Structures are given as C-alpha cells and as structure tokens.
Amino acid sequence: MHMSDALVSPAVAASMWATTAGASALSARALRRRPDDRRVPLMGVLGAFVFAAQMVNFSIPGTGSSGHLCGGLLLTILLGPAAAFLVMVSVLTVQALFFADGGLLALGCNVFNLGFLTSFVAYPLVFAPLARTRPTRGRLALATVLASVVGLQLGSLGVVLETVISRRTSLSLDAFLVLMQPIHLAIGVVEGLVTTAVVLFIRDARPDLVLAGSDAPVPPPSPRRFAAGVLLAAAVAAGVLSWFASSAPDGLEWSLARASAGAKANAPPGALHSLFAMIQERTAVLAREARLRAGDPEGPDTARGRWPQVDATVSLSGLAGAALTLALAGLLAAGLRLVRRRSRPPSPQ
Amino acid sequence: MRADGITAALSHLGRLDELAGANTPIGRVDPRAKLVTTLAFLVTVASYGRHELSALLPLAAYPIFLLALGDVPLRPILWRLALVSPFAVLVGTFEPLLDRQPLGALGPVVLTAGWLSFASILLRFALSVSAALLLVATTGLDAVAAALAWFRVPKVLVVQLLFLYRYLFVLSEEVARALRAHALRSPSHPRPRMRVAGSMLGQILLRTLDRAQRIHAAMLCRGFDGHVRLGRSLHAGSSDAAFMAGWCAFFGVCRLVDIPRVLGVALFGAGR
Amino acid sequence: MSHHLVRLEDVHFDYPDGTPALQGVSFELHHGESVGLVGANGAGKSTLLLHLAGVLFPSSGMVRVGDWPVTPETLSHVRRSLGLVFQDPDDQLFMPTVADDVAFGPLNLGLPDDEVEARVSGALQRVGAAALRSRPPYRLSGGEKRAAAIASVLAMSPDILVMDEPSAGLDPAARRRLIGLLRSFEHTKIVATHDLDLVLDVCARIVVLREGRVAADGPTASIFGDASLLGACHLEKPLRLQGCPRCGE
Numbered sequence: 001m002h003m004s005d006a007l008v009s010p011a012v013a014a015s016m017w018a019t020t021a022g023a024s025a026l027s028a029r030a031l032r033r034r035p036d037d038r039r040v041p042l043m044g045v046l047g048a049f050v051f052a053a054q055m056v057n058f059s060i061p062g063t064g065s066s067g068h069l070c071g072g073l074l075l076t077i078l079l080g081p082a083a084a085f086l087v088m089v090s091v092l093t094v095q096a097l098f099f100a101d102g103g104l105l106a107l108g109c110n111v112f113n114l115g116f117l118t119s120f121v122a123y124p125l126v127f128a129p130l131a132r133t134r135p136t137r138g139r140l141a142l143a144t145v146l147a148s149v150v151g152l153q154l155g156s157l158g159v160v161l162e163t164v165i166s167r168r169t170s171l172s173l174d175a176f177l178v179l180m181q182p183i184h185l186a187i188g189v190v191e192g193l194v195t196t197a198v199v200l201f202i203r204d205a206r207p208d209l210v211l212a213g214s215d216a217p218v219p220p221p222s223p224r225r226f227a228a229g230v231l232l233a234a235a236v237a238a239g240v241l242s243w244f245a246s247s248a249p250d251g252l253e254w255s256l257a258r259a260s261a262g263a264k265a266n267a268p269p270g271a272l273h274s275l276f277a278m279i280q281e282r283t284a285v286l287a288r289e290a291r292l293r294a295g296d297p298e299g300p301d302t303a304r305g306r307w308p309q310v311d312a313t314v315s316l317s318g319l320a321g322a323a324l325t326l327a328l329a330g331l332l333a334a335g336l337r338l339v340r341r342r343s344r345p346p347s348p349q
Numbered sequence: 350m351r352a353d354g355i356t357a358a359l360s361h362l363g364r365l366d367e368l369a370g371a372n373t374p375i376g377r378v379d380p381r382a383k384l385v386t387t388l389a390f391l392v393t394v395a396s397y398g399r400h401e402l403s404a405l406l407p408l409a410a411y412p413i414f415l416l417a418l419g420d421v422p423l424r425p426i427l428w429r430l431a432l433v434s435p436f437a438v439l440v441g442t443f444e445p446l447l448d449r450q451p452l453g454a455l456g457p458v459v460l461t462a463g464w465l466s467f468a469s470i471l472l473r474f475a476l477s478v479s480a481a482l483l484l485v486a487t488t489g490l491d492a493v494a495a496a497l498a499w500f501r502v503p504k505v506l507v508v509q510l511l512f513l514y515r516y517l518f519v520l521s522e523e524v525a526r527a528l529r530a531h532a533l534r535s536p537s538h539p540r541p542r543m544r545v546a547g548s549m550l551g552q553i554l555l556r557t558l559d560r561a562q563r564i565h566a567a568m569l570c571r572g573f574d575g576h577v578r579l580g581r582s583l584h585a586g587s588s589d590a591a592f593m594a595g596w597c598a599f600f601g602v603c604r605l606v607d608i609p610r611v612l613g614v615a616l617f618g619a620g621r
Numbered sequence: 622m623s624h625h626l627v628r629l630e631d632v633h634f635d636y637p638d639g640t641p642a643l644q645g646v647s648f649e650l651h652h653g654e655s656v657g658l659v660g661a662n663g664a665g666k667s668t669l670l671l672h673l674a675g676v677l678f679p680s681s682g683m684v685r686v687g688d689w690p691v692t693p694e695t696l697s698h699v700r701r702s703l704g705l706v707f708q709d710p711d712d713q714l715f716m717p718t719v720a721d722d723v724a725f726g727p728l729n730l731g732l733p734d735d736e737v738e739a740r741v742s743g744a745l746q747r748v749g750a751a752a753l754r755s756r757p758p759y760r761l762s763g764g765e766k767r768a769a770a771i772a773s774v775l776a777m778s779p780d781i782l783v784m785d786e787p788s789a790g791l792d793p794a795a796r797r798r799l800i801g802l803l804r805s806f807e808h809t810k811i812v813a814t815h816d817l818d819l820v821l822d823v824c825a826r827i828v829v830l831r832e833g834r835v836a837a838d839g840p841t842a843s844i845f846g847d848a849s850l851l852g853a854c855h856l857e858k859p860l861r862l863q864g865c866p867r868c869g870e
Binding site (some may be wrong): 490491494511512514515516518519560563564566567568569570571572573574578579 | 728
C-alpha cells in the first residue's frame with residue numbers, strides 16, 4: 001500500500017505533506033503538554049518493534065496467501081493517538097529513506113493513508129467508543145477488527161483517490177476501487193484478528209498496560225460525539241469526492257464512458273457508477289468553473305487523439321483542491337481535539 | 350520474506366548507511382543542502398506528465414553525479430532498486446492495457462501511448478528511488494536528523510527517528526531468531542499460522558516493553574531529564590550553497606526545456 | 622569526608638506482584654574497595670544494584686551513597702557520583718554513534734561543549750575504544766559494546782563504579798581485556814557477576830546474596846575457601862581453585 005513517487009503529482013504530494021506536517025506538529029504539541037520521560041525510549045523501541053513485526057509473514061488459513069501486521073492500530077492502543085501517529089511517521093520515513101518502500105514525495109500520502117486515518121479516525125471513532133474501559137475479550141475483538149477494517153478501507157481509499165487525482169496512470173477510479181477495496185477489506189479483517197491476538201496476549205500478561213496510552217480514561221460514548229464523528233466523516237468524504245470530481249473530470253467521464261460502453265473486463269457494478277454519475281452531476285458546476293478559470297472551456301481530453309500535452313505543475317483547480325484538503329484536514333483535527341477536550345475529565349495535576 | 354531474507358536485507362541496510370562514513374566530496378556537503386536539493390529533484394521528476402519520457406532523461410545526471418562523487422558502489426543501489434520495483438512495474442503494466450492510443454510504428458511494432466507511459470512510470474520510479482537511496486548513502490541518518498532538526502521538525506520526531514533506527518536491528522534480529530526457531534520446529538509449515546504469529550509477536554512485544562524500561566533506567570542513571578540533547582552542529586559554506594543553487598537551476602532548465610528534443614533538432618534537423 | 626562511601630541499612634524491597642526481592646540487606650563499602658556481589662539467579666543482585674542508582678527505592682530501610690541518602694530528591698547528586706553499567710550493553714547504548722552515547726551523560730550534566738568533548742575522548746581512551754567513536758553501536762562486537770558502555774559511564778567521572786554481569790557474553794580475549802581494565806580502575810567498585818574467576822582477579826572482598834539476604838560478607842579468599850557456604854548458595858569455587866581433574870588436588 002505504500003505509494004511511490006512515480007504515481008503522485010506535486011500538487012497531491014504537497015497537500016498531503018502539508019496535512020502530515022500539520023498533524024505532526026499538533027501531535028508533538030499534545031505530547032509536550034503531558035511530559036513523560038518514559039515515552040522517549042518506549043516510542044523508539046515500539047517503532048522498531050512495528051518495523052520488525054512487519055517482517056513476520058504469517059499464513060492466512062484457507063487462502064494459501066500470507067499477510068503481515070501493519071501495526072498502526074496496535075501502536076494506537078498502546079500509546080494513544082498522538083504518540084502512535086508520530087511513531088508511524090518515523091517508521092514510514094525510515095522505510096522510505098532506507099528501504100525505498102514508498103517514495104519521499106509520496107511520504108505525506110503514505111503517512112496520511114497508513115498513520116493518520118488509523119490513529120485519528122479509526123481509533124477514536126470506532127475503537128474507543130466500542131472498547132471503553134476494561135472491555136471483555138469479545139468486545140475487544142470486535143472493536144479491534146472493526147477499527148482495523150475501517151482504518152484500512154479508508155487508507156486504501158486514500159491511495160486510490162491520491163493516485164487517480166494525480167493522473168499519472170490511466171487507471172480509472174472505479175477500476176482502481178474494485179481492485180483495492182475488497183482486498184483491503186480482507187486485509188483489514190486479518191490485521192484486526194492478529195492485533196486482537198497480540199493485545200489479548202499482553203493484556204493477560206501485563207494487565208496494567210493496555211489502553212495505557214491515554215492518561216485520561218476512554219470517554220463514554222455520547223450521542224454528541226457520535227454525531228460529530230458522522231458529520232466529520234461525511235464532510236471528509238464529500239469534500240474529497242467533490243475535489244476529485246472538480247479537478248479530474250476527464251478521468252471520471254472517461255471511465256464512465258468506457259464503463260457504459262461495456263468495453264472493459266473490470267466493468268464496475270451499476271450502482272457504483274450511477275452514484276458517481278449523480279455526484280458528478282451535482283459537482284459539475286465546480287468543474288466547469290474550474291475549467292473556465294483555467295482557460296479551457298471545452299474541457300481537457302488527453303485521451304482522445306491529440307498529442308499529449310505536458311501537465312502544468314500547478315493548476316488553479318489543483319490549488320483549489322489542495323486548499324480544500326488542507327481546510328478539511330484542519331477541520332478534522334480541530335474537530336477531534338474539540339471533542340476530546342470536551343469529554344476528557346479534568347487531569348489530576 | 351523468510352528469516353534468512355530478513356538478515357540479508359538488514360545487512361544491506363547497514364551497508365547503505367555506512368557508505369556515508371567515507372570522506373568524499375558529496376559526503377562533505379552540508380546535509381541541509383543535500384536534503385533540499387533532493388527534494389527539489391523529486392518535485393521536478395514528479396511534475397512531468399505521464400506521457401513524457403525523453404524529457405526526463407537529463408535529470409539522471411543528478412543521481413549519477415551523487416553516485417560518482419560519493420564513491421557509492423553501484424551494486425547495492427541497483428539491488429535495492431530491483432527489490433522495490435515490483436509494485437511500480439505492477440501498476441505500470443496497466444498502462445499498455447488501458448491506453449491503446451497508437452503513437453507511431455517502429456517497423457512492424459506499433460507503439461501505443463500506453464507503452465510510453467509505462468516507460469515513463471518506470472523511469473520516474475528509478476530516478477526518484479535512486480535519489481532517495483543516494484541521499485542516505487551519502488549523508489547518514491544522524492546528519493539527516495540534524496538537518497531535520499534545523500528545519501524545525503519537532504524534536505520528539507527527530508529523536509524518535511534516531512531511536513527507531515538504533516533499535517531496528519536489535520528488534521529485527523530478535524524477530525528473525527523467533528522465525529528461525531519456529532521454522533526449525535515446524536518443517537512442513539515454516540510460515541507461522543495466524544494464532545502462532547499472534548503469540549510470537551506478543552512475546553516479542555513484552556520483551557520489547559521490558560527493554561524500554563531498562564533503557565529508560567539506563568538513561569536516568571546518566572542524568573536524563575526528559576530532554577535529549579543532540580550534540581551535533583552544522584556548518585554550511587559557500588560550496589554548499591553553490592551545490593544547491595546549481596542543481597536547482599539545472600532542474601529548472603530541464604523542466605522548461607526539452608533538452609533531448611532540442612539536441613535532436615539541432616543535430617538532425619526538424620524531425621517528426 | 623564520610624568513612625563509608627556506600628551504605629545499605631536493612632533494605633527491604635518487594636516486586637510489584639508481591640514477591641519479596643530483598644529482605645533486610647545491610648552492608649558498607651569503603652573508599653577504594655573492590656567488592657564482588659555473587660549469588661544464585663534470582664538472589665536479588667540486579668535489584669540491589671538498581672537500588673544503589675536510585676532506579677528502585679526500598680519499601681523500608683535506607684541506602685546512602687556518599688553524603689546523600691538515595692531519595693527521589695537527591696537523585697541528580699547520587700547519579701553524579703555513582704555510575705551503573707547495565708547487563709545488556711544494547712540497553713545502555715541508545716544513541717546513533719558511540720561518541721554520542723559517551724557524550725550523553727556529560728551533556729545531561731550541563732557541561733560546556735569543549736568539556737564534553739574532553740570527557741568523551743578521555744573516557745574512550747581509558748577503555749581503549751578511541752577508534753570506535755564514530756561507529757554505530759549495532760555494528761560493534763560484544764567486547765566493543767561492553768567497552769563503549771563502560772566509557773559512557775566513565776565520562777561522568779563517578780567515584781563509584783557499579784557493574785552488572787560485565788563479562789557475560791564476552792569471548793575469552795575480550796574478557797581478559799575487561800579484567801585488565803577493571804584492575805586498572807582506582808574507583809570504588811561493586812561487580813555483580815556469576816564469573817567467579819573474574820571476582821578472584823578483581824575483587825578483594827565478596828558479598829554473597831541468598832534469597833534476598835546477605836549470607837556472607839568477607840575477604841575473597843575466606844569466602845571461596847568455605848565450600849559448604851558456597852554450596853548452600855548455589856555457588857561453587859572458581860574454576861581456578863577447583864581440584865585438578867586428574868589428581869584431585
């Protein structure tokens with residue numbers, strides 16, 4: 001799932017880098033507010049553990065294929081979102097620098113897909129409300145598997161959108177989605193199960209440890225928190241999809257045209273592309289405006305007979321898209337902080 | 350990856366970082382300059398559209414320059430490149446299948462736009478991966494960390510990178526030993542099953558947590574108060590600025606001018 | 622100037638799960654002494670050493686190091702005068718290069734940069750590891766790591782050197798070098814170890830721990846001469862003192 005530099009455009013890479021940098025700064029600030037000198041060696045060694053644990057290839061029953069632990073959710077359960085996020089940043093950075101596993105430009109994307117979405121979306125919105133304090137084995141398993149599935153689905157969705165928006169490949173949105181999402185659903189379940197096994201193992205051996213990351217006890221679920229979560233998720237989804245539709249109409253049109261012509265072997269199911277058609281229709285206003293502003297009223301069509309033009313590095317719609325993402329990321333971060341602060345009881349110090 | 354594959358990968362990793370110890374012209378360049386130049390390189394490479402191929406070629410000068418003046422052996426770089434190429438190749442192979450618009454013919458073979466973008470993906474992949482690897486090979490992680498700290502990357506993240514790197518090998522060897530021990534006791538299924546993997550990882554995790562406690566105790570015994578002081582100071586000179594400015598200018602020229610085409614036109618007259 | 626440099630008075634300590642670890646340990650250490658701390662696995666040696674450095678605190682009893690009682694408030698003073706070398710050098714060498722690790726202590730003491738550099742060179746020179754200063758720790762051999770770990774503690778110029786299993790995992794040559802090094806140190810030394818031959822070479826006095834209590838405390842020769850005591854404490858004579866395999870002498 002690590003994206004390579006060959007597949008991202010500078011605009012997408014830059015906006016994801018900005019998001020990652022912002023999230024890192026906020027996480028570092030959150031950690032500074034609760035100093036704990038045990039954290040330095042603990043984060044370091046746990047990062048090394050996750051790195052090494054990704055080398056354990058286990059066989060998945062019934063499929064004959066193998067999988068490995070990603071570790072983001074496990075880290076968040078052990079350390080809490082802010083510390084776990086920074087550990088994931090460091091793991092992905094070392095993977096990119098030393099193993100060339102994922103590009104340096106695409107590092108922002110990879111951190112977002114594999115770190116941010118797990119620690120700051122799947123954990124607080126799925127795991128924490130389900131697991132609460134001192135969950136039973138069954139409840140813990142359910143929370144872990146669900147959070148893992150959600151995290152990986154969002155992550156692979158991120159990969160798909162970032163790749164398609166970058167327009168460095170001819171893969172269409174629906175083809176890519178069909179390729180990525182189902183596989184990562186299965187991967188999410190497996191990751192959730194193995195994470196559960198590890199968490200239960202250490203919980204039995206060291207009962208003081210699990211969920212030790214957050215000093216405050218996990219806040220009880222409240223309707224307001226849940227509503228905030230749903231709203232945020234909807235805002236993110238709508239924003240990202242409309243961004244896609246507004247800045248890459250040719251890709252969507254092209255894939256829809258091909259899908260309706262029935263030419264492709266991987267033709268997506270009808271429901272999926274009528275949904276996108278509806279969204280495209282509604283957001284077509286933005287698309288037309290963007291095209292007009294960019295001075296190209298007839299719409300780009302790189303795939304239809306003209307000699308391919310060089311893409312401009314920075315286009316107006318690309319900028320608008322990047323700004324929109326930043327705003328949404330900021331909204332998400334601010335929203336989560338607000339929700340946490342509201343529901344956290346006053347600290348003992 | 351089997352246990353032996355892990356140890357092989359690890360030894361290559363170690364070697365990559367140690368190449369930076371050499372006292373070479375590139376090794377002496379300030380890490381901040383190298384970091385900025387490499388990022389500029391990556392951005393430039395990424396800015397090309399998916400049907401550009403020959404225009405990218407002059408950019409190969411940068412990795413070649415680093416390789417040569419950094420005394421970096423070619424084989425580990427190529428080996429690493431080959432190791433991570435499958436993903437890019439996989440995505441790239443969709444191109445000839447999806448993009449059938451023909452561009453021209455070379456004798457009996459018809460070149461489609463798909464093949465062009467396949468080649469473009471591979472070239473961009475090779476350029477960006479080699480630039481990243483050469484950055485590490487000529488700089489070393491602690492110098493990169495010092496540069497990051499200077500660029501105001503949060504201290505906790507820089508320290509985290511250093512600690513992670515430090516204990517990477519310790520933990521990886523531990524995992525490799527556990528996998529090896531398992532494989533020896535399970536000849537028909539050398540790869541552990543999910544439940545076994547869960548408890549194996551759980552054991553290692555527990556030992557890791559104990560290790561974290563011991564390291565913390567060792568740090569306390571040497572006066573640790575929560576702040577890790579990195580004793581490295583960076584000194585940049587005019588040659589570093591020249592390095593950075595020169596290469597960035599070159600990247601800009603490559604981006605704006607399709608050098609191979611200009612050369613081709615100049616040498617062979619206006620072509621197709 | 623106090624008579625004793627290290628003093629333990631009736632120290633009791635229990636592990637978090639309730640198992641008693643130290644059950645009334647008392648002894649004194651004087652300036653310049655070299656003491657070997659021996660005992661079976663689980664006798665409480667490592668736990669005792671951690672009390673000396675203020676990593677653990679007794680549930681009852683008192684530990685004094687120099688002029689200071691070891692309490693959370695006096696830790697910075699205690700740790701300037703007592704250096705602890707841990708059992709696993711990987712736990713002790715956590716910085717990117719050996720020089721960084723050796724500099725860690727002096728930097729934390731707040732020393733100026735040139736003083737730090739002087740301490741680093743001096744400590745590395747002392748242990749014979751000057752060539753290792755730019756090496757990353759994971760690339761070192763067992764003996765080199767041990768030397769670097771010792772240097773990292775020496776750089777803080779402690780009066781008292783405490784070591785936990787220093788010869789564990791060393792090849793014979795490295796072990797011999799370590800013994801030579803320890804003999805050359807003029808610090809007050811406490812060495813917890815299973816390596817009884819090392820104790821014979823380095824320590825003039827032995828404290829034997831058994832099940833969290835001091836079973837014996839006396840000159841090396843007399844302790845190693847008492848076979849029944851050694852047997853009761855899961856120990857035996859150093860190999861050098863044991864009978865010749867041929868004639869039994």
